[in-house]
Amino acid sequence: MSAPDLLYSEVEEDLRANVRRLLRDRCDWTAVLARCETDEPYDLALWRTLAGELGLASLLVSEELGGAGASTRELSVVAEEIGRSVAPVPFLSNLLTTATLVACADEPRVRELLPQFIDGSRLGTVAVGLTTVPYSAFPQSVKAEGTALSGSVSAVVDLEVADYVVVPAVDADGAALYLVDASVSGVSRSATTPLDLTRRFGTITLDRAVGERIASGADAERILRQALVTTAGLLAAEQVGLAQKCLDVTVEYAKTRYQFGRQIGSFQAIKHRLADLWAGVSSARAVARNAADTLARGDDETELAVAIAQAYCSDLVVLAAEEHLQLHGGIGMTWEHPAHLYLGRAKSSQLAFGIADHHRQRIGELADLPMP
Amino acid sequence: MTVDADELRGIVRGFLAANDPRGMDRLDFLRARFDAGLAWVHFPAGLGGLGAARELQPLVDAAFAEAGAPDNRPHLNSIGLGMAAPTILRFGNDEQRRRYLRPLWTGEEIWCQLFSEPGAGSDLASLATRAVRDEAGVGSEAEWVVDGQKVWTSLAHRARWAILVARSDPDQPKHQGLTYFICDMTAPGVEVRPLRQITGEAEFNEVFLTGVRIPDSQRLGEIGQGWQVALGTLMNERVAIGGRAPAREGGLIGIAAEAWREHPEKRTHGLHNRLLRLWVDAEATRLTSLRLRQQLAAGDPGPEGSAVKIAFAELNQAITGFELEFLGEPGLAYDDWTFHQPEFTDFAKRGPGFRYLRAKGNSIEGGTTEILRNIIAERVLGLPPESRTDKDRPWKELPR
Numbered sequence: 014m015s016a017p018d019l020l021y022s023e024v025e026e027d028l029r030a031n032v033r034r035l036l037r038d039r040c041d042w043t044a045v046l047a048r049c050e051t052d053e054p055y056d057l058a059l060w061r062t063l064a065g066e067l068g069l070a071s072l073l074v075s076e077e078l079g080g081a082g083a084s085t086r087e088l089s090v091v092a093e094e095i096g097r098s099v100a101p102v103p104f105l106s107n108l109l110t111t112a113t114l115v116a117c118a119d120e121p122r123v124r125e126l127l128p129q130f131i132d133g134s135r136l137g138t139v140a141v142g143l144t145t146v147p148y149s150a151f152p153q154s155v156k157a158e159g160t161a162l163s164g165s166v167s168a169v170v171d172l173e174v175a176d177y178v179v180v181p182a183v184d185a186d187g188a189a190l191y192l193v194d195a196s197v198s199g200v201s202r203s204a205t206t207p208l209d210l211t212r213r214f215g216t217i218t219l220d221r222a223v224g225e226r227i228a229s230g231a232d233a234e235r236i237l238r239q240a241l242v243t244t245a246g247l248l249a250a251e252q253v254g255l256a257q258k259c260l261d262v263t264v265e266y267a268k269t270r271y272q273f274g275r276q277i278g279s280f281q282a283i284k285h286r287l288a289d290l291w292a293g294v295s296s297a298r299a300v301a302r303n304a305a306d307t308l309a310r311g312d313d314e315t316e317l318a319v320a321i322a323q324a325y326c327s328d329l330v331v332l333a334a335e336e337h338l339q340l341h342g343g344i345g346m347t348w349e350h351p352a353h354l355y356l357g358r359a360k361s362s363q364l365a366f367g368i369a370d371h372h373r374q375r376i377g378e379l380a381d382l383p384m385p
Numbered sequence: 386m387t388v389d390a391d392e393l394r395g396i397v398r399g400f401l402a403a404n405d406p407r408g409m410d411r412l413d414f415l416r417a418r419f420d421a422g423l424a425w426v427h428f429p430a431g432l433g434g435l436g437a438a439r440e441l442q443p444l445v446d447a448a449f450a451e452a453g454a455p456d457n458r459p460h461l462n463s464i465g466l467g468m469a470a471p472t473i474l475r476f477g478n479d480e481q482r483r484r485y486l487r488p489l490w491t492g493e494e495i496w497c498q499l500f501s502e503p504g505a506g507s508d509l510a511s512l513a514t515r516a517v518r519d520e521a522g523v524g525s526e527a528e529w530v531v532d533g534q535k536v537w538t539s540l541a542h543r544a545r546w547a548i549l550v551a552r553s554d555p556d557q558p559k560h561q562g563l564t565y566f567i568c569d570m571t572a573p574g575v576e577v578r579p580l581r582q583i584t585g586e587a588e589f590n591e592v593f594l595t596g597v598r599i600p601d602s603q604r605l606g607e608i609g610q611g612w613q614v615a616l617g618t619l620m621n622e623r624v625a626i627g628g629r630a631p632a633r634e635g636g637l638i639g640i641a642a643e644a645w646r647e648h649p650e651k652r653t654h655g656l657h658n659r660l661l662r663l664w665v666d667a668e669a670t671r672l673t674s675l676r677l678r679q680q681l682a683a684g685d686p687g688p689e690g691s692a693v694k695i696a697f698a699e700l701n702q703a704i705t706g707f708e709l710e711f712l713g714e715p716g717l718a719y720d721d722w723t724f725h726q727p728e729f730t731d732f733a734k735r736g737p738g739f740r741y742l743r744a745k746g747n748s749i750e751g752g753t754t755e756i757l758r759n760i761i762a763e764r765v766l767g768l769p770p771e772s773r774t775d776k777d778r779p780w781k782e783l784p785r
Contacts (some may be wrong), residue, residue, distance in 0.1 A: 019676040020683060264766045279769040281755075284762035291761055292692035299672040324665045373661040382645055382660060385652035 017306040017318075019299055025090045031067060032091055035059075036098040042351035045101055049210035049354075055174055057136075060102040063091075064133030071131040073111050073243075078118055079128055085243065089250035089305035096254030096330075099351075099358045101211045103136055105365070106171035108247055110137035112240035113179050113190065117227040122192060126177065138175040139240065140217050142168040146367035147241035148316070148375050151234050155219060157184035160226070161199075162191055165218040170365075172215040173204050180217075180224060181237055188233040191224030199223070209361035211354060242319050245366040246304040249322035252362055253301045256294045256326075256333035259355055263287065263337045270342075283340060290336050297329045317379045324372040327363040334359035388426070388437040390444060396435070397423060397448045406454035415457055415491040418449070424457075424490045428474060432482055433490050440682055457492045460729050464540055465489045465496030469548050472618045476565070476606040485546065485567070497544035499535040499568060499592055500615065504785060507756045509550075510559045510612055511775075511783065514594060516551035516566065518601075518608075527601040529553075529566065531574075531594050537750070541577045541590040542726060544570045548618065549599075550611050555781040562780050563611030567603040574598070584742045585722040588730055619752075631671060636697075637704045637732060637740065638667035644711060656711055663704050670696040691757040691765075698747035698754060705741040712737060 021029070039059050048054060064070035072088045074080020088108075095104050110130065114137070117123045129135035141152060155164035162182055169178070178200075180191045193200065199222030204215040228236050264287055267278030277283050304322035307315050334356040338345040345352035363369075377384060388396070400421050406414055418424055419433045426441050428434025449456070459466055466489070473485055488494040505512035514533025522528030531551055541547070547568040554562035568575070574597035579587035606614040634642055645652065645660055674693045709716035720736030732740050748754040762768045775783050 016675070017672075018679070019672065020679050264768065267768060275772065276769045278762075279772065281759070281771065284766075284768050285755070285758040287766055287768065288692075288758035288761035289695075291766060292695060295676075295692055296669040296673045296696070299676040300669050302676065303672050321665055321668050324661075325669050370658075373658070373665060376665065377657065377661055380642075380664065382642060382657070382664065383649070383652075384657055385649075385654055 015310070015312070017303045019302045019306065021090065021302075022086075025087055028087055029090045029094060032063070032069070032094040033097070035062065035067065036094055036100060040098045040100050042099070042354060045099055045211060045354060046349075046351065048101060054210070054213060055101050055103060055171075057102075057174065059100065060136075061133040063102060064107070064131075070107055070111065070133055073108075074115055074127065074131055078115065078124070080115075080131055084309035085247060085305045086309045089247055089301065092247045092250035093254030093257070096251035096256075096358075097258040099211045099255065099354050103138070103171035103174050104251075105143075105212070105244060105248070106136070106138035106175060108244040109139040109141075109170070109240055110177075110179060112243045113139055113236055114227075116236040116239065117190065120192075120225075120227045122225055123227055126192075135176045136171070136174050137177040137179065138169055138171050139237075140166040140169050140178050140180040141237070141241070142166060143170045143214055143365050144168060144367070145241060146371045147238060147245050147319070148367075148371075151183075151188045151237065152181045153183055155180055155182040157182040157189060157191060157224070157226075160191075160223050161221040162193065162219045162224050163221055165216055167216040168205070168214050169217050170212065170214045172202055172217055173213055178217060179227070180219065181233070182224075184226070184229070186229050188231075189229040190227050190233045190236060192227050193219070193222055193224040197223055207357075207361070209357040211358055212361060241366060242316055243308055245323050246301075246308050246315075246319040248362060248365060249297075249301040249304055249319070249326040252326040252330035252359070253294065253297045255355060255359060255362075256297055256330045259330075259333040259337035259359075260287070260290050260294050263290075263340050266341055277340075286336060286340065290333060293329045293332065297326045300325045317376065320372040320375045320379065323367065324369045324376060327365075327372075328369050330359045331363050388435050388441075390441055393426065393435070393437060393441055393445060394448065396421070397445055401448075401452050401454070406449075406452055411455045412491060412493065414455060416487065418454075419487050419490050423449075425470075428486075432474065432486050457490055461543075462489070462492050462495050462540075464498050464544075464548075465494070465546075468498060468618045468621050469496040469546070471621050472548060472565075472605065472614060473567075475617055476614045480602070481567070481605065494545040495540055495543045497538050497540045497547045497570070498618075499538060499541075499547045499549040499594075500618075501537045502534060503536050507753055509615070510563070511780070511785070512550060512552060512563070513785070514549075514551045515555075516553045516564055516599075518553070519598075522598070522600065529564075529599045529601065529604070531566075531568070531597040531599060533594050535592040535594070536580065536589075538577075538590045538592050539588055541570065541592050542579065546570060547592075548605070550615050552780065553608055553611070556779050557609065558777050559775065559780040559783065560612045561609055563615070564608050565605045565611040565614040566599050567605060568594075568597065568599055569603070572597050572599070579724075579726055581724060582743075583745070584739055585719075585724060587724065587726045631674075633668065633671065635671070636667060637701050637708075637744070638664055640733060640740070641704050641708050641711070644708060648711070651711055651713060656707070659707055660711075663700065663707060666696070666700055667704070670700055691752070691760050694751065695748075695754050695757050698744075701744040701747050705737065705744045708737045709741055
């Protein structure tokens, strides 16, 4: 284990500045709120700009495969900015899909499709429930006979906009990953009304739908697990970005809101809560950076680093969104205020890829702190 | 032109070739090391340093340790090295720097800090120890006559010198009437009494100052500038306390985790949950502290120090409380109530009861958690200060 680099490089800060500028112009919270009850809850035009023009969908893809050959370090900076603006874009599904497909790039079909995922013209997702714990057993709910897949998976993130779905299934050889064109017959999708207005999910039902096997056996299990671990680690960075936003906005509000003839930020009851939140966000940033750096180095402590980051950040982001609401008082309870957008994203992301307790259980195993 | 890492390695090699640490008297060796500028390399030449970058110090220390050289026992003179030395360097005159820094670094002269008083804890600037100038001192030099009581003074019973803040002008508002001195702890009128703590031992002392005469040449900074000098000193304290970055399980969590591994029969699900939460918090605090170090090394001192200090205090208290509950019956016992004055407090070498009691001080010493939260809120987040009525009134009119 070498010491992690917990700072941001200049290149990473430049990338952040570009993403932040774009999101400030195209994705302020009023636009997010206005969109979330329309027929187009996702801003796919924004996604294509982020993915294609800014190139973020290519970061995890090697140059040999036509990508940027960057790492989770750069991608985590993007994740922070997306969290900061609660951007309604299919980001999580892109992380899952890219991590999976890059590991299956020996398959001709995958190689052929990758450029379209990289430039944002095609979207994909992975058919696992959003609450799946990365360290859990391979899913069993879809069976494959030959190339025909049957079964259903609920809470599949960004399902409604996906062109392709990577489906973990069990076939005659055991675990396998199949690539399914979402438009073929035998695929049906139903959306669930989400708590988080900015991130959608649904149930996919497969009835003898045709797919192409892209991994099998131990490879399939390893690839899916690694994709889930990577995405969970980057989700921690998204949570840091949102938590920082909640803190920043609340601090500004505490300076401008007057009650009892004083700025409410001059009361220690408020100051101490914000100081504690600032400390929490600082620590969340350290553990999330540690996860991103460890993932980038791919060392043998990857799962531990991600488990620590998720155990810490997924609760901290909820605290930040709840403090944001409480310290705004009544205005925070209104629809016309972004507090509910932040809270919905925070609370849902806390459930995504296992709640903190699941990650702590994994830490108990990895750090030799066994159960009773 | 500054010394780089390669040159520094060469200087150390040359020094060790000329001064065999195994064949020399310990103090002679340390003095020679100081004179060669290898004591604290970021200090100026002639004062134990070479004007090199601060980050190069670990390289030098490692090279000396590797050669089997004696060190200056830094844990026995923590106030001197961590607080007095940087203050003397920054605010002292040339004569003061030459007189005090060398024996301070070698450990020949131990230092203590006379700041806190029974009536001035968090509100240090309200302190009441008086310093009255006596123009007719010894010979042509003026003297100051100091009266008052200081408290929480670690090392006072071993110290040769103290850094002291006293009130030189009660008619000024509290921050403006202070002056900073170097006080001779062997001078007549200095009385040191051990202060027994809830742990049974006395790490600290009370110091009574009665008519203590301090030559004006031992004043550090201008008359009335004592608060600015003291702030400089306290900045070093926060860095010293908050800047450590231990290894994983390097702090008290390691002791609790070991106890957990050794006693499967004592485990419960509730305790398991608590231990894992504490373990994650300890790891988060460790990484925050590591990040702080990396920011400092990159020349960008982040304000995380106060937050890390709060987190360490809360963690230590929670972990030591957990440890007693987990142990059960052995948690009822206490290793040693005998009154003594330890040279250095090592949590790991004492029993769990001691750790539990001593950790209670972590959220009080070096800035209470409440004051640190104010500092974060006001200096980091830029929130408005508390409305205060004492700032511009003459000190002598303040309610006490």
